[in-house]
Amino acid sequence: METLSKHEVFGGTLGYYRHASTSTQCAMRFTVFVPPKPTGAGLIFLSGLTCTEENFTTKAGAYRVAAELGLTIVVPDTSPRGDDVPDDESISLGKGAGFYLNATQEPWKKNYQMESYVAQELPALIEKEFAVKKFGLFGHSMGGHGTLTIGVKYKDRFHSFSALAPVCNPSVGGWGAAALEAYLGHDTGQWAQHDATQLMKTTKGDLPLILIDQGLADGAYKEGRLNPEAFVAACEQVGQPVKLRTHEGYDHGYFFIQTFIDDHLRHHAQQLGA
Amino acid sequence: METLSKHEVFGGTLGYYRHASTSTQCAMRFTVFVPPKPTGAGLIFLSGLTCTEENFTTKAGAYRVAAELGLTIVVPDTSPRGDDVPDDESISLGKGAGFYLNATQEPWKKNYQMESYVAQELPALIEKEFAVKKFGLFGHSMGGHGTLTIGVKYKDRFHSFSALAPVCNPSVGGWGAAALEAYLGHDTGQWAQHDATQLMKTTKGDLPLILIDQGLADGAYKEGRLNPEAFVAACEQVGQPVKLRTHEGYDHGYFFIQTFIDDHLRHHAQQLGA
Numbered sequence: 001m002e003t004l005s006k007h008e009v010f011g012g013t014l015g016y017y018r019h020a021s022t023s024t025q026c027a028m029r030f031t032v033f034v035p036p037k038p039t040g041a042g043l044i045f046l047s048g049l050t051c052t053e054e055n056f057t058t059k060a061g062a063y064r065v066a067a068e069l070g071l072t073i074v075v076p077d078t079s080p081r082g083d084d085v086p087d088d089e090s091i092s093l094g095k096g097a098g099f100y101l102n103a104t105q106e107p108w109k110k111n112y113q114m115e116s117y118v119a120q121e122l123p124a125l126i127e128k129e130f131a132v133k134k135f136g137l138f139g140h141s142m143g144g145h146g147t148l149t150i151g152v153k154y155k156d157r158f159h160s161f162s163a164l165a166p167v168c169n170p171s172v173g174g175w176g177a178a179a180l181e182a183y184l185g186h187d188t189g190q191w192a193q194h195d196a197t198q199l200m201k202t203t204k205g206d207l208p209l210i211l212i213d214q215g216l217a218d219g220a221y222k223e224g225r226l227n228p229e230a231f232v233a234a235c236e237q238v239g240q241p242v243k244l245r246t247h248e249g250y251d252h253g254y255f256f257i258q259t260f261i262d263d264h265l266r267h268h269a270q271q272l273g274a
Numbered sequence: 275m276e277t278l279s280k281h282e283v284f285g286g287t288l289g290y291y292r293h294a295s296t297s298t299q300c301a302m303r304f305t306v307f308v309p310p311k312p313t314g315a316g317l318i319f320l321s322g323l324t325c326t327e328e329n330f331t332t333k334a335g336a337y338r339v340a341a342e343l344g345l346t347i348v349v350p351d352t353s354p355r356g357d358d359v360p361d362d363e364s365i366s367l368g369k370g371a372g373f374y375l376n377a378t379q380e381p382w383k384k385n386y387q388m389e390s391y392v393a394q395e396l397p398a399l400i401e402k403e404f405a406v407k408k409f410g411l412f413g414h415s416m417g418g419h420g421t422l423t424i425g426v427k428y429k430d431r432f433h434s435f436s437a438l439a440p441v442c443n444p445s446v447g448g449w450g451a452a453a454l455e456a457y458l459g460h461d462t463g464q465w466a467q468h469d470a471t472q473l474m475k476t477t478k479g480d481l482p483l484i485l486i487d488q489g490l491a492d493g494a495y496k497e498g499r500l501n502p503e504a505f506v507a508a509c510e511q512v513g514q515p516v517k518l519r520t521h522e523g524y525d526h527g528y529f530f531i532q533t534f535i536d537d538h539l540r541h542h543a544q545q546l547g548a
Contacts, residue, residue, distance in 0.1 A: 007525055009532060258337070258338070
């Protein structure tokens with residue numbers, strides 16, 4: 001693991017790092033905020049389409065309260081990167097659009113193994129290098145999709161969950177269906193394993209309370225690309241506790257994230273016992 | 275004035291705007307945050323080298339406390355822009371490097387009239403369009419230079435002042451001397467009108483308390499490009515109240531700004547009676 005730069009912020013330290021990933025077979029970048037008094041609780045934040053590790057790190061305004069609560073915050077990139085990694089001209093396929101799954105189709109399957117990266121390789125590295133003992137997971141948009149799908153599948157790894165404007169039902173259209181088909185092939189049975197709404201219906205509803213925030217002026221929401229209501233209905237079907245808050249006037253961007261991020265940090269700190 | 279986009283944030287509204295400036299003879303962009311309950315107090319933030327209106331707006335994390343205090347916040351670009359505007363390959367001359375002065379030399383003098391823009395044209399527009407009644411001025415690096423020089427010269431317009439890692443003595447080297455020569459010519463007497471340290475020595479020290487924050491791991495500071503100590507000495511010479519706070523470990527970037535911005539907002543709110 002190579003340290004690219006380090007910056008003091010709110011009495012803690014924000015570092016940019018790069019390492020050779022075995023999951024994605026390329027160099028992956030991420031940032032880590034270490035609070036002045038770490039509690040051992042760490043959060044991984046999954047970003048949305050087109051983002052890198054930089055967007056949340058510079059724009060979310062999360063580190064003030066993370067410092068106060070003693071939370072370590074890790075922000076990975078959204079896909080494999082590099083000249084040898086396949087890409088697509090669509091913003092919702094290829095670089096910046098890994099969808100937090102393990103691709104099974106050519107040309108994607110060699111590098112696009114973001115599920116393994118985020119659920120296994122990255123937390124193992126963070127545990128070792130930054131002494132994090134217990135992880136929570138949260139994310140925005142495509143990263144909300146990653147949070148809710150990985151959350152269901154890796155209950156032993158992650159112990160608290162929240163999402164901002166998550167993509168909740170990608171197998172039925174909007175952002176997601178085209179990517180799921182490209183990465184996973186035509187068998188829609190496979191897609192269900194990467195659709196939070198369908199996955200939730202197969203569980204016992206035994207995750208801790210999931211917090212979701214959604215802006216009502218969010219263009220993607222209004223176009224039906226997010227569909228948190230479908231996810232909430234699936235939760236209700238299996239008795240999974242979920243809290244969906246809607247906010248008049250807020251859109252899909254980082255000003256929305258900034259406004260509500262503190263509530264997410266407090267939600268995770270409480271659930272992780274930080 | 276044209277509205278480019280608007281975003282809800284912390285219960286207020288952040289807008290991106292563009293207008294045809296008579297000072298700089300080109301289209302100028304700026305952002306305005308209007309808090310949920312405006313008090314009539316407004317701050318203009320002047321950014322550093324290479325920045326546009328975007329950097330502070332997305333990275334400073336200022337709107338949470340601005341919303342709480344009822345402060346309107348205006349962030350202009352750092353120079354004239356457009357294909358017809360002269361530029362230079364140096365990061366400290368031309369676009370992104372207006373130095374908040376009125377250039378007298380070719381090819382700069384037509385468009386590089388940022389002092390008039392920031393001290394007169396922009397606040398007049400904001401007064402009219404956003405009902406701001408009383409202005410404060412603050413800034414970072416080159417924008418700290420702009421704050422302290424314009425602060426001395428336009429006492430009737432601005433009523434509170436603060437700076438983060440300001441360029442305090444540009445006429446004697448570091449960032450600034452080359453730009454001052456290009457914009458103002460060889461007469462160093464003219465440069466003194468755009469050097470906060472020299473200007474302060476000519477005053478009665480009758481500005482309200484000026485707050486300055488400086489990180490001690492700031493590369494520009496360590497190389498002598500900022501020199502807040504010279505400015506503080508000039509203040510002491512004329513009896514001007516000034517508070518310079520230094521911070522171990524903090525560098526020159528927006529993580530430093532994020533960490534201390536709330537203190538600046540509270541400083542201005544108090545001085546403006548917001």
